[in-house]
Amino acid sequence: NQLEFNPAELLPAERITLFADVILPLPLPKLYTYRVPFEMNDEVMVGVRVIVQFGAKKVLSCIVAAVHQNPPHNYQAKYILEVIDEKPVVTNEQLRIFNWIAEYYMCTIGEVINAALPSALKLSSESRIQLHPQFNPEESTYPFSAHEEKILFALQQNAALTFTEVGNLLQITHFHKIIKSLIQKQAIIIFEEIAEKYTPKIVKRLKLSPHFIHEAELLEELMAQLATKPKQLDVVMYYLQQVPVYQNVHLNEKGLDKSAVINSPHLSPSAVNSLIRKGILEQFDVIVSRFPTDDSQKNMPSALSGHQVTARDEILSLFTQKDIVLLHGITGSGKTEVYIDLIKKALEGGGQVLYLLPEIALTAQIVIRLMKVFGNRLGVYHSKFSDNERAEVWNGILSGRFSVVVGVRSAIFLPFHNLSLIIVDEEHESSYKQYEPSPRYNAREVALMLATYHRAKTLLGSATPSVETYYNCRNGKWGLVTMNQRFGEAGLPDIELIDTRRESLKKNMFSHFSQQLLGAIEEKLKKQEQVILFQNRRGYAPYISCHDCAWIPKCQNCAVSLSYHKFSNELRCHYCGYHEKMPSDCPACGSTGLKTVGFGTEKIEDDLKYLLPDANVQRMDLDTTKSKNAYSQIISDFEANKTNVLVGTQMVTKGLDFENVSLVGIINADSIINYPDFRAHERAYQLFVQVSGRAGRKGKKGTVMIQTANPNQPIFQKIIDNDYLALYEHEINERHKYFFPPFVRVIRVTVKHLEEKISQAAAVELAKLLTDGLGQNHVLGPEVPYIFKIRNLFLNEIHIKLDREHTSLKSAKLFISEVISQISLKKEYKGLRVVADVDPM
Ligand code: ADP
Ligand code: ZN
Ligand code: ZN
Helix, strand or coil: CCCCCHHHHHHHHHHCEEEEEEECCCCCCEEEEECHHHHHHHCCCCEEEEEEECCCEEEEEEEEEEEEEECCCCCCCEEEEEECCCCCCCHHHHHHHHHHHHHHCCCCHHHHHHHCCCCHHHEEEEEEEEEECCCCCCCCCCCHHHHHHHHHHHHHHCCCEEEEHHHHHHHCCCCCHHHHHHHHHCCEEEEEEEECCCEEEEEEEEEEEEHHHHCCCHHHHCCCCCCCHHHHHHHHHHHHHHHHCCHHHHHHHEEEEEEHHCCCCCCCCCHHHHHHHCCEEEEEEECCCCCCCCCCCCCCCCCCHHHHHHHHHHHHHHHCCCCCCEEEECCCCCHHHHHHHHHHHHHHHHEEEEEEECHHHHHHHHHHHHHHHHHHHEEEECCCCCCCHHHHHHHHHHCCCCCCCCCHHHHHCCCCCCCEEEEECCCCHHHHHHCCCCCCCHHHHHHHCCHHHHHCCCEEEEECHHHHHHHHHHHHEEEEEEECCCCCCCCCCCCEEEHHHHHHHCCCCCCCCCCHHHHHHHHHHHHHCCCECCCCCCCEEEEEEECCCCCCCCCCCCEEEEEEECCEEEEECCCCCCCEECCCCCCCCCCEEEEEEECCCCHHHHHHHHHHCCCCEEECCCCCCCCCHHHHHHHHHHHHHCCEEEEEEEHCCCCCCCCCCCEECCCCHHHCCCCCCHHHHHHHHHHHHHHHHCCCCCCCCCCEEEEEEECCHHHHHHHHHCCCHHHHHHHHHHHCCCCCCCEEEEEEEEECCHHHHHHHHHHHHHHHHHHHHHCCHHHHHHHCCCCCECCEEEEEEEEEEEEECCCHHHHHHHHHHHHHHHHHHHHHHHCCCCEEEEECC
């Protein structure tokens, strides 16, 4: 309902009454219509940010979704207060995809916008101070303290300052009292200002005053004048060496980086400042990129092998008939090089490319590989980047600076306008799904829709495709290309099962390591080869228990036991973040016999350091990768052979490419297989094959050792044989038999309340309404989940299965939303939260 017309053809622009539908970044069910003040008629356009009044508050960073001439029916439109952007920051394609996400994942468009916009593009209101208009320091009768004097002086230099600026400038932390006193003395006032949070990175540069440039005599005069100031003369001489002003006036305009001049060991900073004061050097600001702009590392991509060429050509030929193709290539088959080749082609055709990865841990290596080929056209987008960096990538895509973007799931929100190829690497990964908060989207599914809107092609890649994806290939909907061989000489690793129960009877277990595994690690280390060890849990132990009274510490907010983290000597809840110091004795009986039960990555690392004191062990899990560069550091240390053994959670299992790893150990396979979920087998297969795939990628034969108490479990044979098809056939039959995706669509509705009884009663009523509307066989539950309380909210779950009988998924979802809001509004259920998760994983 966006009207296309040229206002100039109708009336002078300033006299047409326009309205704008505005997306507020709040969980509101619909858009609101605002009136455009005449003077903003030319500025309000789809995709710009505006500020509006909503109820009692001003809402910043709203997005204009449509401009038209229709006043709202049931309310008086308020005026738009301010337009922020001269050009749209959100594209039409984005608005379409945001709407689709809101509808498909049953959330509001405001929630989508909130997740999509980097926080640096969301405005903030900030408090600033300035001198009181009537304040005159000479006439003031008040005595001012030293701190107050400083603030007043700073304000005389700057028109206005934020609180943080005052703090930083004067290095005062508790200045609120001082500010209050200054207000009382009528020296300053506070006001609110709307601030752009995105601040460009600025560097100071120096140039020689233009006065000296054109006339040689003046320059000589200057030098003579500085004869008595040798330090200043040094600076000028240095400048003239770096910037030969007579040959190139333009270079003088660019000047020199001030910090480089000041930090030069032979030059005096105070001499630099004296020259600036005298007007001989001029200081100016330049906006620079936060990302490397140097393109010199670029070189040619590797030549593809015969298998890779065949695969690429098959993909290209399938793309002429189908929009989606799966590249099913075993680990190490060289899929990444095929992607690179296809990206090159897409760029040559003038399109943009999005390359999605499931985890930040993977970006480091891939970015290095892509940077070599695409140089500074490559943008990278993930949450370890600062707010300003993310906003720079966003703006860089709008401006056309970046044409290839590598990112994790949130990269699907970026402002592309001309995508021609999307690659979803490791498409089977569940980390493409966002759980909390809303929108609970799966980036793979969004990518497919995004590609449709852009008329782009999508290439899904995996060594272990999801059952859903493979099903679509099998029935001919999507294209399928296979690569069955590893690149070069490398073959797939040998896989050995180790029966931990038997080994433990034979007294062959050392802590959690079998003698075989330990021996194999030692042997690899002797040969200077590397080892990856996988354990599913982080922390030291999943729980502790009292030896005497069996007391187990539980989270005070959640129905889970607390995990022990040795490094911080804390008990931690992995659900809500609650933590406490590890007690020295049992709070229940006073016994000192507290013992840890089970084990996580921290204990594996600890035990290994004890068992093999010479090994250099490094750990990669959520706890060791909090800082910005932690991933790259751990990975580059391992690449450089500074570490011998890398212990980690699922982060170490996928996508990583290390030449020298010849052994992979899975410490405990059983907890993964026994997980209560219809995807448990598929997941276990994917995880074991992926982690095995890290071994022996270049030449050397790799070995994988899987420790299990149940070696007869049939899934192991499929893994040993690398028999994906057997897994697929088994799984698809089960899914068909028991009504699971891809044969039905699942929506999980979770009911949450502080009181157990209310949660249950509301869930029962909700389930009944849903059953009445959707039919008996389509609604399961309510059921109390295994972890029945999280963050003090008691949970009840209802699973809805929709199939072909439900001709319109859309209308079923509308019905579900309606019933949910009906229940949520009931007085007796006050405080109820109901969450719908579409395609839960
Ligand atoms: P996959 O993504 O399928 O697991 P990769 O693309 O990581 O496999 O390739 C495995 C290894 O083989 C990598 O170290 C990669 O650099 C190397 N490789 C793949 N293709 C080529 C090629 N055409 N030329 C040189 N090296 C290659
Ligand atoms: Zn006790
Ligand atoms: Zn908790």
